[in-house]
Amino acid sequence: MILTRYNVPDLTPDEMESLSSLRRLVEDLWDEDEDKAGSNQARMHMDDGTLLRFAQSRPTIEAAAEMYRESMTWREEVNIDEIHDRHYPISNRSRAAQVAGQTFYGTILTPPNHPPIMFDRMGALDMSGIAKEKGMDDAICECYTAYLEETFRQARAFPGGRGRALVVVDLKGLSMSHISNIGLIKRIAAIGPPRYPETTGCVAIIRGPWVLSAIWKVISPILPANTRAKIKIMGKNFLAELADGMMPADQIPTFLGGTCWVGENDPSNVASTILEKSSKVIPGSYARAQAEDAVAAAPTEHVSFSSSAPPPAPGSEDYVIEPTDIADVDMAEVPEGKIHFRGHRNSIAVAKELAQSPAPQFTAPPAPPATNDGSAK
Structure with a gap:
């Protein structure tokens, strides 16, 4: 069974051989009579485009097959479809998810005829404020997981099956607070590589302060070699570099000095345009x-x-x-x-x-009236 929707039309002989070998190693997951861990998700991700991402992300087909199995099992264990649907469209988010999303600053743009563009405003994270809000770190990791899943779905559906997202990581505001709370950054950075292979084509890091090198030393060892090779640290002329073949110039957001208002296609995303001046977590x-x-x-x-x-x-x-x-x-x-x-x-x-405003108070319903024998009706 092959999904034609995401098939890749221009496979090379080497790619066809890799796909054929990978299919043989994981085809048991697609058997409708089997009920193995990861099978339900695997049946939705057996297309050429998805399998090619796994085949290209590991040095051997055996390693790619193991990664595929682990990824499909993870998707079932965390119920990735439910996580995604709690956050996308953004109007679906609960109040708590909206507050957590406010502090994450992740935005996805989908220009016509262009793979998705992700904007990670890591430097704007109020790390100390997040640390003081119990459970908020877990909520942010869920926001980020949904953010990756949405990007993966858009990249997967891109015509030709080879869609790769451009990731622009804005580090303006990065400080020692980020290093003091490096645990959350490491958790966020570790979510994507083993589960969303070859979803990104380039990672452009912009407006990085002096602490960038210290954080890079912590983050880089946990990233695969092919991921590290995609990272490009840009200097002061990042706007010209981004517009020079990396992305449409009219899609550069206003918070980076461009002309694109990030929220115009998704009104619930307008927060990303005002958080430049108001980036602190409101206590409580x-x-x-x-x-x-x-x-x-x-x-x-x-x-x-x-x-x-x-x-x-x-x-x-x-x-x-x-x-x-x-x-x-x-x-x-x-x-x-x-x-x-x-x-x-x-x-x-x-x-x-x-x-x-104060939090709403829960009031228990009144006890039922007692009968003559002392029991409740």
Whole structure:
């Protein structure tokens, strides 16, 4: 059984031989009568394009087959489809996932006739703020996993089966705080290589400060050799380098000095254009978001809410931000009160609203009245 949707039309003789050998080593996973670990995912990923990625990512076909089996098993164990669907489209995200996504800064662009372009704003991560929010590191790793899965799906569906994403890693803001909390960065960096082989074609690192070399020494050993070979560290002229054949010049985002407003095709992504000036985790916002998610999931007939939020102060009327002004907003100057992005719903607005109001309180339903014999009805 072969999936024609993702077949590669221009295979070389060496590639055809590699695919044939790899298929023989993993074909047992595709047998509909078999129920082996990873089989369900393998049946959805038996196409030429996907198998070729695995075959090209390891020095031997045997190693590629082992990687394929482990990847398909991992996909089933973590339920990757459910993780993806919790985050994409972004409007599906829960309150807690929105707050975690706010701090991740991952964006995917899909220009016409061009493989996906990923923008990782690693330098903007508020590492110390994340460390203070219990469970937020796990949520960010899930956001990143969904982000990789979405990129993989777009690259896999690219015409010709050879789609490879361009990854632009913006390190502006990188500091000693990142080194102090290097554990989270290592967790993030270790998610992709063993599960999403040959999904990226080039990794362009821009605006790297002096600590870049120290972090690179920690990260590089855990990356495969072929991944390290794709990394290109750019200097001050990175805009010209990016526009010189790497990506369409009109797709360079405004936060890098380009003209593309990242959020115009996905309104829920507009956070990435204002976080240049407001990149700190709002204390308590993640816990409050989790509380709201828990309340939303509880049966409504058994839950009541109480709130002791003070009335808004005079002059704290709703603050409306037009989409055309989004890139110029300094969140520190926004007055108290609810924030509205006209026509949009934004994770920053969610986080600030959560921080300005107390978490909803759960009230247990009243006990049923007792009968004459003392038992409850």
